[in-house]
Amino acid sequence: MNVAVHSFRPEPGGRDAAVSLRNLTRRFSGRDVLSDVSLDFAPGEFVALIGKSGSGKSTLLRAIAGLDDGVAGEGTMTVPPDRSVLFQDSRLLPWKTVLQNVVFGLRAADADERGAAALTDVGLAGRETAWPNALSGGEQQRVALARSLVREPRLLLADEPFGALDALTRIKMHELLLQLVRQRQPTVLLVTHDVDEAIKLADRVLVMEAGRIVVDRPVTLAHPRAKDAGFGTLRADLLSALGVSDAA
Numbered sequence: 300m301n302v303a304v305h306s307f308r309p310e311p312g313g314r315d316a317a318v319s320l321r322n323l324t325r326r327f328s329g330r331d332v333l334s335d336v337s338l339d340f341a342p343g344e345f346v347a348l349i350g351k352s353g354s355g356k357s358t359l360l361r362a363i364a365g366l367d368d369g370v371a372g373e374g375t376m377t378v379p380p381d382r383s384v385l386f387q388d389s390r391l392l393p394w395k396t397v398l399q400n401v402v403f404g405l406r407a408a409d410a411d412e413r414g415a416a417a418l419t420d421v422g423l424a425g426r427e428t429a430w431p432n433a434l435s436g437g438e439q440q441r442v443a444l445a446r447s448l449v450r451e452p453r454l455l456l457a458d459e460p461f462g463a464l465d466a467l468t469r470i471k472m473h474e475l476l477l478q479l480v481r482q483r484q485p486t487v488l489l490v491t492h493d494v495d496e497a498i499k500l501a502d503r504v505l506v507m508e509a510g511r512i513v514v515d516r517p518v519t520l521a522h523p524r525a526k527d528a529g530f531g532t533l534r535a536d537l538l539s540a541l542g543v544s545d546a547a
């Protein structure tokens with residue numbers, strides 16, 4: 300019997316998986332876009348999900364985020380209720396200031412203080428009263444990151460969050476994210492097209508193909524991750540799983 304999997308439950312204890320998916324399926328127009336996906340993410344684990352365009356990465360992320368009512372399965376999906384989603388575009392409200400965007404919907408007496416602290420964390424102290432359209436794309440994405448982090452999510456779901464940024468800003472965002480992850484230790488799922496980004500940041504890389512997870516590899520390289528021999532070997536393996544030859 301198919302059951303809806305939107306019975307989100309808080310993670311009951313520290314030793315339990317932060318995300319536990321069983322037999323997740325999503326059909327669009329009679330075609331399985333997610334096929335029987337079963338996965339566990341440990342608390343605090345940083346997981347990168349790569350795969351060709353159309354392989355189902357965003358569909359899986361949206362399912363875990365609770366943004367897709369059409370996901371079904373014969374199993375369960377358990378994720379922490381305090382999750383936060385980061386998209387490729389910052390999705391800031393243009394009529395609200397930077398700080399108002401960061402604390403929007405946050406019901407806490409000290410919301411403004413926490414928002415200002417999060418802006419300091421992402422290197423935007425002093426920009427609280429700026430309007431989003433006065434910020435560069437990279438700065439807007441940093442505001443979006445602050446907005447996610449101020450909620451102190453147990454689970455951060457990020458769909459190509461650095462995809463539209465230039466190479467230098469992207470490197471800065473990588474450093475920032477790693478620093479924040481180290482401090483706050485959320486579980487992270489990062490969808491990316493960039494194999495190097497996946498290896499640089501994640502504890503574990505998943506490769507998706509036609510709605511299935513076909514590779515599940517730990518990344519045990521020490522941080523900061525230089526493009527040394529170990530990096531190169533893993534890169535070649537992952538590119539080969541993606542059906543791409545390693546030209547670099």
Ligand SMILES: Nc1ncnc2c1ncn2[C@@H]1O[C@H](COP(=O)(O)OP(=O)(O)OP(=O)(O)O)[C@@H](O)[C@H]1O
Nearest residue numbers: 327328332350351352353354355356357358359492
């Ligand atoms: N709302 C929808 N209606 C119909 N088909 C959809 C819908 N959303 C996604 N799909 C289809 O599901 C498949 C997987 O899409 P998805 O966005 O998850 O892929 P992706 O791996 O994230 O791709 P990309 O890397 O290009 O973002 C695609 O073939 C897409 O056309």
